[in-house]
Amino acid sequence: MDTATHITMGIALGGLATLDPVVQQDSAVFQPLMIGTLLGSNAPDFDTILKFRNNALYIRNHRGITHSIPAVMAWGTAISAAIHTFVPQTPFWHLFFWTLLAVIFHVFVDIFNAYGTQAARPFNQNWIALGWINTFDPYIFALHIVGIIAWLFFNADPGFTFLILYFVLFLYYVKRYFDKQDIIKKIHQQQEDVQRIVTSPTIKHNTWKIAITANDHFYVARSENGEIRIVDTFKRKELPDHPAMKKALQDRNVKAFISFSPVYRWEIEKLDRYTEVRFIDLRYRSKGHYPFVAVVKLDYDYNIKTSYTGWIYSEEKLQKKLHPAPN
Structure with a gap:
């Protein structure tokens, strides 16, 4: 997801942390936990700094090792330890749990867009890119903003507000999964020799970019309101011995x-x-x-x-x- 959405997710997870009995018993614990969820929700993207070196290094590593299983644990541990150093009265394991959850959530939501992550490293080096959700999804972002406004300006209970919000988001992700499956089904009905379909949802909810690998051709297509349209065709050629x-x-x-x-x-x-x-x-x-x-x-x-x-x-x-x- 984009940085703005990751920030709102960090705030939302901080709101969810108010359901933690320790936070309910001691409101002073809330602030360090909120800092932990905000940092944890954005930490894996600190590798963006690689772009200042060169694009090749950035492309090979962005959402790579920083989104891997060891890195998720390292981010959660390092952020929690740093916060605990400055606020030692914060119960460490509660801080660690919510911070780690924020890091996991960051990596988890990133696998649903077309860019994807290497979230299965070190067990698998492949990019996991499910292609259901755009990098910036206005519905997801807007829902978080509504929840934050309800909390900050209308005194809505943050725990239950964001619990409901994430249940709605779960249903939204299920819907997007079936949207993609419908596109794949229609493509297979139109093309018999399809080997691979890569979907890239756009910021427009019912518009998708599609790259299709067939036996002899690449097809570039768009899906708009359920209608599949081929916009470019390229002959598929092996890399030459040149x-x-x-x-x-x-x-x-x-x-x-x-x-x-x-x-x-x-x-x-x-x-x-x-x-x-x-x-x-x-x-x-x-x-x-x-x-x-x-x-x-x-x-x-x-x-x-x-x-x-x-x-x-x-x-x-x-x-x-x-x-x-x-x-």
């Missing part, structure tokens, strides 16, 4: 792209001064453009001159990334 491709596959940006993207196509273009190898993720089509790419430029001898991976929405900006201005 020196430019072999060299490109050794590039760190390309490695990061391939480790993350489950469905992509490739292009090799020989130009006057260089050869360009481009990898294009088919999940994120926007206004006829595919913004998530990895591009490598090689000289006549197939030495890598420059490369880039990330989200780019115009060819002009991509070329600037590949040819940064001199210092």
Whole structure:
């Protein structure tokens, strides 16, 4: 989920913590627990700082090891220990429970969007991306805001308010699951040779982006109000035994792209001064453009001159990334 939603979830879990008998007996315990749920609800995304290093490092690691099983335990322990150091009168195990729950909840909700996480590490390195919920879901965010307002301004009981809220959210997630299953069923009815379907829900509730892998083609589709429409078709081709491709596959940006993207196509273009190898993720089509790419430029001898991976929405900006201005 996005940062704003994770913050509201941290507040909501702090509200749920008021159901804890220890909090009910001693209101002074509430504040450290709220700090714990807020920090725990956002801690796994501290790896965003990797973006300041380079995109390849960010793409390979964001929602990776920081969302793994050992990291979840480490976040919960470290945050609880830090808070307990400054507020030693707080019952540690209650603080740890609510903080750890917030970290777990963060990782759990992240698996439902198209980006996903490596939540099963170290047992499984695969990305878990269920594709039911958009990274920012206005219904989920709005429901949390309503609950927070009811608590802060209308004196609603926070424990029961957010207990009801999460029951409603559970039903919402079940609905979104069946929405996706309906899309998958319709695609299989239209296409007989489907191997894989990757769904990306959008901010519009009834609009979904879809990438379909078939035997011989990739299909990019949209689902709007239950109607499936193919918007692009690409012939599926194996990676060629070409020196430019072999060299490109050794590039760190390309490695990061391939480790993350489950469905992509490739292009090799020989130009006057260089050869360009481009990898294009088919999940994120926007206004006829595919913004998530990895591009490598090689000289006549197939030495890598420059490369880039990330989200780019115009060819002009991509070329600037590949040819940064001199210092």
